[in-house]
Structures are given as structure tokens and as C-alpha cells.
Amino acid sequence: MDTPHELPLDQVILGDAVRIMEMLPAGSIHCVFADPPYNLQLRGELRRPDDSVVDGVDEDWDRFTDFAAYDDFTRAWLAECRRVLRKDGTLWVIGSYHNIFRIGAILQELGFWILNDVIWRKSNPMPNFRGRRFTNAHETLIWAAREKNSRYRFNYQAMKSLNDDLQMRSDWTIPLCTGAERLRNAHGLKLHPTQKPEALLHRILLSSTAPGDVVLDPFLGTGTSAAVARRLSRHYIGIERHPAYVEAALGRVRRVRPGTASEVAVTPSRGETPRVPFGGLVESGSIAPGTVLRDRLRRVQAVVVADGSIRAGSLQGSIHKVGAEVQNAPSCNGWTFWHFERDGAWIALDVLRTEVLTNEGNGHERSNPPGNTAAERSGTRTGRRQPLPVPDGHDAG
């Protein structure tokens, strides 16, 4: 990992978000998660029908003189986030209707490129006590790349796997942070008015970061992002202005056991799985031109050509294309359809591909590439080895 040494990795820093970020090196952070002040503009106490006081957000850190002051503050911290983000890094910001639209407009002005807005639907929202508006049951997350066309990370397969093999949608139903997860003070009261649920951060970090990445949270609060980052074996840098919250975050993070490499290795997405084109196998001598290929039931056959295509009668093309045409099918996974003969057995090309990938990984050489001469099979030919080209064509496998 190319992390600059000056980064205060895995630290909770007491201080002002902008001032501290100014000390971080440019282009060093993989992902920013920001849960900034909401600028709720609460006026007076809000009471429940039983006259108890609602425990809302009415703290110094959430007070701004007017929208202009809030916008200046927003522009300052977002600009710093953009400076410290890597080119391929992404930013997550969470907010409510009070601030998210202002933040969205400012981050676009600064050059961020919005990838999604995600609705966090609270399954157990606080009711609307006065009954004069809809129950405010969601918050909005903006997910943005540092710039348009950046090669940001999205762990698509991991998200699908988290969602019972269905594509993850942009509306997430997750309960508020309650129960044992909610930090409380000595009097049993909420330690922080807006502690976010770990489940929300789990999904955010799992979707857009990799183990070892650096996650920066400029408004750390009770340390939710840091705790989840540590559990998922990501590095964290948290900034928080309030000493009591810093202390709470430090204690919380210390209690987290970092996940092991195998616990946090997510399902790889397409493009991350090592891939090899069929032509690469021909080129490296793993399968020789002239080798006869057959389908599993040996009804059709084709012959391997030197350019990585195969020929069946007058048809010539990729293993996928010819496989589809000989079956009169709209598509075909040539890797599993075509088989070659080795030591009397018919083996799927997919098996050969896996062997080659495994041997590549181990630095081994296959000793008996299919379709070579008897001498070659006995090991007298050492196949030409060179890095397999990265495919850009079709891979149905």
C-alpha cells in the first residue's frame, strides 16, 4: 500500500476539522466519511405529548449565524477533503433536509462528481410530535468521486452478496443506533445526540474501500466510522473538536478487534478476478494450435487456431461466438462448453484456465500443455512464458 508515512494512521485527533486536514498530505486518503453539523436551527425546547423534552440536536457545534456562515464552513471542509483525497478516492456525506442540499450544491461546485444519493430509511424514526409535518424518517447520503471519470472503487459483488444476491439499491432500511450500541454517560443518557448506526458505516465502507485503505472522518463524534473501519481492517483517521467525544471514541475503538484478512476479503467484482483470454493460453503454449475441442457430449467439434480463435467447419471466431453458433444459441460460455483431451479424459477449457491462473500465481509452469507432441508431453518442451495480456474482450466466464 502506497500510504505516505506522514499520515497519522489509526488515530483520533482532537481539533478543528479544517485545521487538522490542512496538515494532511494531498492525495493520501482513499475515502472520506463526513457527518457534519446539520445546522438544524432549533428554536427552543421541543416537547413530547407527555411534556418530556425531546433529546434533539441543540449543541454549540450545530450553531451557525445564518446559511451564509454554514455555506462558508461547508466550502472550507469540503475543499480540504477534496485536496487530501486520492484521485480515485470517494467522499460520503450524510445529512438531512436542513443541510444536504446546500452540501450537494457546494461539492459539485468544488468539482466532486456525484455517483449516488442514498436514502437511509430509518426503520424506527422519532415521531413528529407536533403532528404538523410528515415524520422525518430518513437521511440522505451523497456518494461522490473526487472528479468526473475517476477510477473509484465500488465493490459491486460484495454489495450483491450482502443483499441475498440481488443488486444493492440506493434505499437502505437500517434502524437508528439504539440498545447496547448506543454510548451512554454516567447518568444513562445518550452520550451523543447523533451517533450513527454501525450497520450504516459497515455498508458504506464495505462498498467503497478495501482492507488497508485509509478512511478519514473529519467529524468523528463517538467514533462510529473508526470502529467499523478497524473491524473491517481499514485504517482510520478521525477528527473531533469535543474532548468528551474524543475520549469516548478512543475507548470505543480500543474495544474493537480488527478483522483478519480472510474475514474481510469480500467477493471480488468483475475486473478484480484474475482473468485470462483464450488467446493468452494459445500464446503461452498452454494449448496448442490444432488442438481439437469438443462439447461435453461430443456432438460438435472445433479446432484451435494460432490467433486464439477456433474453427468449426466454415465458422471461425472466439470460443464463445463459435460455441453459440454451433448450438444456435444466443450466447455461450466457451470456457465451460469446450473441452480438450488430456490423458484420455475430456477436460473443460475452464479447468485449464484455472490451472494457468493458479500456476501464474505460484510462479509454476504447466509441464504438459494439451495438444503438443508426445515429446512435448514428456516435458522436453518448455513452453514460452510471458505475462498474459490483460483482456479487454468478451469473457463469459
Ligand SMILES: C[S@@+](CC[C@H](N)C(=O)[O-])C[C@H]1O[C@@H](n2cnc3c(N)ncnc32)[C@H](O)[C@@H]1O
Ligand atoms: C453529526 S456529529 C457526528 C456523529 C458521528 N458520526 C457518530 O456516529 O458519533 C458531528 C460531530 O462533529 C463535531 N464537530 C463540529 N464541528 C467540528 C469541527 N469544526 N471540527 C471537528 N469536529 C467538529 C461535533 O462535535 C460532533 O461530534
